[in-house]
Amino acid sequence: MMDKPVTGTLDVSGATLHYEVRGSGPLLLLIPGGAGDAGMYAGMAAALTAAGHAVASFDPRALSRSRLHGPLGDQRVAEWSEDARLLIDHLSPDEPVSVMGCSSGAIVALDLLARHPDRVRRLIAHEPPLLDLLEDPAPYRELFSDVRDAFRAEGVGAAMARFAEGVGEQRPDGEPERDATELPPAIQEMAPRMHANMPVFLEHMLVPFTSTTPDVAALRNAAAKLVPAAGRLSRDQVPFYGPAARLAALTGCPLEEFPGGHLGAVERPGEFAERVLGVLGGAA
Numbered sequence: 450m451m452d453k454p455v456t457g458t459l460d461v462s463g464a465t466l467h468y469e470v471r472g473s474g475p476l477l478l479l480i481p482g483g484a485g486d487a488g489m490y491a492g493m494a495a496a497l498t499a500a501g502h503a504v505a506s507f508d509p510r511a512l513s514r515s516r517l518h519g520p521l522g523d524q525r526v527a528e529w530s531e532d533a534r535l536l537i538d539h540l541s542p543d544e545p546v547s548v549m550g551c552s553s554g555a556i557v558a559l560d561l562l563a564r565h566p567d568r569v570r571r572l573i574a575h576e577p578p579l580l581d582l583l584e585d586p587a588p589y590r591e592l593f594s595d596v597r598d599a600f601r602a603e604g605v606g607a608a609m610a611r612f613a614e615g616v617g618e619q620r621p622d623g624e625p626e627r628d629a630t631e632l633p634p635a636i637q638e639m640a641p642r643m644h645a646n647m648p649v650f651l652e653h654m655l656v657p658f659t660s661t662t663p664d665v666a667a668l669r670n671a672a673a674k675l676v677p678a679a680g681r682l683s684r685d686q687v688p689f690y691g692p693a694a695r696l697a698a699l700t701g702c703p704l705e706e707f708p709g710g711h712l713g714a715v716e717r718p719g720e721f722a723e724r725v726l727g728v729l730g731g732a733a
Contacts (some may be wrong), residue, residue: 492718
């Protein structure tokens with residue numbers, strides 16, 4: 450049975466963050482993506498802590514248990530990466546840390562690396578949907594704008610249907626789909642919080658985050674610490690796989706493929722954790 454995390458709160462500019470830490474050792478910070486929160490990576494925690502890492506994650510500002518101090522508006526990547534930096538300073542003030550972010554969490558992670566490379570030991574950016582990195586971003590800018598419009602007009606269900614239609618299907622891998630009841634309890638517990646977060650994601654995150662222009666020059670300077678990553682099953686999903694592949698080419702870093710697709714960390718947590726440890730160099 451997985452140990453309960455140690456939880457805490459951290460006041461940052463304009464918000465109070467909820468965070469969770471498991472295990473002991475050098476810190477590995479996991480930045481959630483989309484409408485997810487600290488529970489997103491619960492399925493990987495046991496394997497990562499067994500390898501000698503303290504594993505931390507958090508609810509990003511405006512999501513789940515991390516409350517804003519003022520009104521909700523469009524979210525800014527730079528503000529979220531500063532939150533991550535402050536959490537690193539709080540939990541590991543004297544040592545750089547390993548970081549992994551998935552999807553919009555990878556966008557935040559890349560901004561963190563560009564701005565504060567001294568606070569990072571190694572960073573995995575798994576499928577950051579940075580549309581500016583695509584050869585032709587226009588169709589996907591239109592898609593994500595359409596998704597937001599569908600949310601405004603018809604709600605979450607219509608928006609996610611448009612999203613799935615536009616992104617396309619991931620490659621089949623011959624594995625049966627995992628039943629939701631097989632997911633770790635912490636991920637099952639996250640489901641209602643994630644559902645409640647969807648309006649924030651669709652209205653205030655999807656378009657601003659995917660429209661962010663990464664600082665490629667700064668990332669190139671920090672390339673020794675950077676691991677661009679993408680799921681094996683995402684190769685046909687251009688806005689997921691394409692930016693990671695282009696980032697690898699621009700920075701001279703090899704593209705590392707991970708198990709599963711865009712949600713590999715949730716759907717294949719054991720295999721995903723093993724790959725994370727391999728990329729980070731195994732045990733801490």
